[in-house]
Amino acid sequence: xxxxxxxxxxxxxxxxxxxxxxxxxxxxxxxxxxxxxxxxxxxxxxxxxxxxxxxxxxxxxxxxxxxxxxxxxxxxxxxxxxxxxxxxxxxxxxxxxxxxxxxxxxxxxxxxxxxxxxxxxxxxxxxxxxxxxxxxxxxxxxxxxxxxxxxxxxxxxxxxxxxxxxxxxxxxxxxxxxxxxxxxxxxxxxxxxxxxxxxxxxxxxxxxxxxxxxxxxxxxxxxxxxxxxxxxxxxxxxxxxxxxxxxxxxxxxxxxxxxxxxxxxxxxxxxxxxxxxxxxxxxxxxxxxxxxxxxxxxxxxxxxxxxxxxxxxxxxxxxxxxxxxxxxxxxxxxxxxxxxxxxxxxxxxxxxxxxxxxxxxxxxxxxxxxxxxxxxxxxxxxxxxxxxxxxxxxxxxxxxxxxxxxxxxxxxxxxxxxxxxxxxxxxxxxxxxxxxxxxxxxxxxxxxxxxxxxxxxxxxxxxxxxxxxxxxxxxxxxxxxxxxxxxxxxxxxxxxxxxxxxxxxxxxxxxxxxxxxxxxxxxxxxxxx
Amino acid sequence: xxxxxxxxxxxxxxxxxxxxxxxxxxxxxxxxxxxxxxxxxxxxxxxxxxxxxxxxxxxxxxxxxxxxxxxxxxxxxxxxxxxxxxxxxxxxxxxxxxxxxxxxxxxxxxxxxxxxxxxxxxxxxxxxxxxxxxxxxxxx
Numbered sequence: 001x002x003x004x005x006x007x008x009x010x011x012x013x014x015x016x017x018x019x020x021x022x023x024x025x026x027x028x029x030x031x032x033x034x035x036x037x038x039x040x041x042x043x044x045x046x047x048x049x050x051x052x053x054x055x056x057x058x059x060x061x062x063x064x065x066x067x068x069x070x071x072x073x074x075x076x077x078x079x080x081x082x083x084x085x086x087x088x089x090x091x092x093x094x095x096x097x098x099x100x101x102x103x104x105x106x107x108x109x110x111x112x113x114x115x116x117x118x119x120x121x122x123x124x125x126x127x128x129x130x131x132x133x134x135x136x137x138x139x140x141x142x143x144x145x146x147x148x149x150x151x152x153x154x155x156x157x158x159x160x161x162x163x164x165x166x167x168x169x170x171x172x173x174x175x176x177x178x179x180x181x182x183x184x185x186x187x188x189x190x191x192x193x194x195x196x197x198x199x200x201x202x203x204x205x206x207x208x209x210x211x212x213x214x215x216x217x218x219x220x221x222x223x224x225x226x227x228x229x230x231x232x233x234x235x236x237x238x239x240x241x242x243x244x245x246x247x248x249x250x251x252x253x254x255x256x257x258x259x260x261x262x263x264x265x266x267x268x269x270x271x272x273x274x275x276x277x278x279x280x281x282x283x284x285x286x287x288x289x290x291x292x293x294x295x296x297x298x299x300x301x302x303x304x305x306x307x308x309x310x311x312x313x314x315x316x317x318x319x320x321x322x323x324x325x326x327x328x329x330x331x332x333x334x335x336x337x338x339x340x341x342x343x344x345x346x347x348x349x350x351x352x353x354x355x356x357x358x359x360x361x362x363x364x365x366x367x368x369x370x371x372x373x374x375x376x377x378x379x380x381x382x383x384x385x386x387x388x389x390x391x392x393x394x395x396x397x398x399x400x401x402x403x404x405x406x407x408x409x410x411x412x413x414x415x416x417x418x419x420x421x422x423x424x425x426x427x428x429x430x431x432x433x434x435x436x437x438x439x440x441x442x443x444x445x446x447x448x449x450x451x452x453x454x455x456x457x458x459x460x461x462x463x464x465x466x467x468x469x470x471x472x473x474x475x476x477x478x479x480x481x482x483x484x485x486x487x488x489x490x491x492x493x494x495x496x497x498x499x500x501x502x503x504x505x506x507x508x509x510x511x512x513x514x515x516x517x518x519x520x521x522x523x524x525x526x527x528x529x
Numbered sequence: 530x531x532x533x534x535x536x537x538x539x540x541x542x543x544x545x546x547x548x549x550x551x552x553x554x555x556x557x558x559x560x561x562x563x564x565x566x567x568x569x570x571x572x573x574x575x576x577x578x579x580x581x582x583x584x585x586x587x588x589x590x591x592x593x594x595x596x597x598x599x600x601x602x603x604x605x606x607x608x609x610x611x612x613x614x615x616x617x618x619x620x621x622x623x624x625x626x627x628x629x630x631x632x633x634x635x636x637x638x639x640x641x642x643x644x645x646x647x648x649x650x651x652x653x654x655x656x657x658x659x660x661x662x663x664x665x666x667x668x669x
Contacts, residue, residue: 114655114662121656121659122655122662123653123656125652128652147601148601148602148605149602150600150601150602151600152602152603314593315592315593316595317595318595319595327595327596328596332595332597332598333596333597333598334597334598336662336663337662337663337665337666338597338598338665339591339597340597341663341665493663496660511659513657516656516657516658516659517656517657520656
């Protein structure tokens with residue numbers, strides 16, 4: 001049976017030895033697997049080599065990257081940091097997901113100009129840097145004017161994906177990030193009886209003499225990203241029953257074949273979802289239509305069809321029309337440092353979950369180009385948005401798919417050349433083996449949204465092993481005291497809180513006015529640290 | 530809002546203060562330096578004091594915004610209402626210390642101070658104060 005999780009780089013499971021096996025030398029023993037708190041002796045008995053390092057970060061994506069960046073700027077040497085990862089670069093998995101969901105390097109992300117993972121200060125912003133790198137006066141003025149009048153007279157300025165990746169690469173080299181990286185998969189983090197943690201790493205086959213290596217550290221940082229993206233059950237059922245993986249796809253899978261097919265043969269395609277991915281997929285379909293003179297018809301199904309501004313009361317009303325809820329970024333802007341940040345920080349339990357629900361929900365930015373394309377499509381009749389849900393799907397003639405839709409006008413049966421599902425169902429954190437282990441043996445718990453529960457300073461609640469601390473950032477911690485964790489800026493805010501907490505414990509220097517300014521000057525000169 | 534008021538006071542005092550110090554001697558209509566400085570600094574102080582009141586108005590207006598933010602452009606354009614009010618009070622001669630400036634002098638001073646403060650707030654401020662933007666502009 002095909003896995004129900006959408007494959008992304010860096011996620012794959014290396015199996016544990018079966019209990020009936022005689023454990024290989026240097027592998028996990030039943031004793032280790034069953035014990036929450038490990039002693040040095042237990043690990044040595046298993047023949048697992050122990051490596052001492054003060055700080056480890058598990059994940060190796062952008063979350064690890066911005067945290068290590070912060071610590072390096074706070075004076076921590078590369079020798080004191082290890083990053084465990086299966087990725088080839090911190091942005092590999094992110095770039096993969098953006099690319100397949102139709103944001104290649106020369107298209108724009110949905111990210112603010114000052115959310116710069118390569119620069120902890122956010123100055124100069126992407127817009128300013130783009131302006132000063134311009135070769136004509138017009139190209140110089142454009143981004144600056146845009147950040148000046150956004151979002152009132154124009155769309156928000158958003159950087160191109162390529163700009164984010166190339167600048168991150170530069171910072172990656174500047175801080176000597178590669179020196180911190182250790183390849184392999186983390187199986188679990190367990191607390192150590194005399195303080196700190198053991199992180200067990202499974203190195204790539206043949207890379208080490210033992211099956212596992214245990215890293216003994218005082219601090220652990222967990223940034224493993226999305227626990228997994230799942231296919232919706234109806235899509236999963238169709239694919240399994242009919243062994244058809246090419247006509248009904250999720251937008252986070254490579255699905256170039258659908259665009260190719262539409263170029264070869266006109267047809268109607270069904271798009272599902274009301275988020276940014278749906279917007280991007282529509283743009284691709286409409287761009288192809290315009291650029292190659294295609295006759296593609298697009299039907300677009302929204303589960304919740306929004307017609308106008310919506311919200312609980314006049315002080316909390318989000319714009320919307322034609323099916324969509326509009327919002328510039330993943331969250332209302334003041335989540336990262338304004339009124340909403342303060343509001344959420346004070347809330348616990350259900351109250352917090354409720355507020356998340358109000359400003360969460362599927363939404364997309366209202367960009368001029370998209371509005372224009374959709375308006376043209378509606379006018380000319382080749383773009384039809386409607387409210388409904390997919391009831392069932394079966395293969396149709398000639399490689400098409402017959403879809404039964406439950407709409408406002410009752411059940412409708414339609415035939416499509418392809419179905420592109422732009423909804424993302426995020427897997428439970430338990431789907432990630434290391435996070436499941438933290439819940440079962442590490443003392444970690446869940447927050448009001450069911451994800452990993454962290455303190456306002458991003459320490460994982462319940463996992464303390466004095467004098468050690470375990471921190472977590474990124475998507476696995478969504479639902480905490482700070483809402484924007486799964487964004488570029490959110491990762492930096494988490495990194496700042498973590499670095500400040502580590503400074504209190506004497507692990508790194510505090511980033512005060514003088515150090516911040518002098519380090520910024522080094523960044524500006526591109527000076528290696 | 531507390532943060533916005535702190536930022537406003539800090540920037541107007543430090544950045545606005547230095548700028549006023551530099552620009553006063555070359556302002557149109559300034560004949561004697563001591564009197565000129567006295568007038569420009571009283572005006573700067575007036576802008577600060579009135580600004581605290583303005584922040585309450587802006588805070589109220591923000592509540593109508595889904596994002597609960599204050600776009601960059603608003604930060605620039607509010608120079609118009611704030612400047613107009615200060616000039617009105619100058620004309621009515623109700624500002625203590627009765628500062629004397631010409632309209633041209635006032636415009637040059639007010640607009641340049643506003644621009645410099647706005648530019649610093651929208652970028653360079655983040656360099657020395659790295660936590661500032663995540664704390665709603667609070668400095669302490």
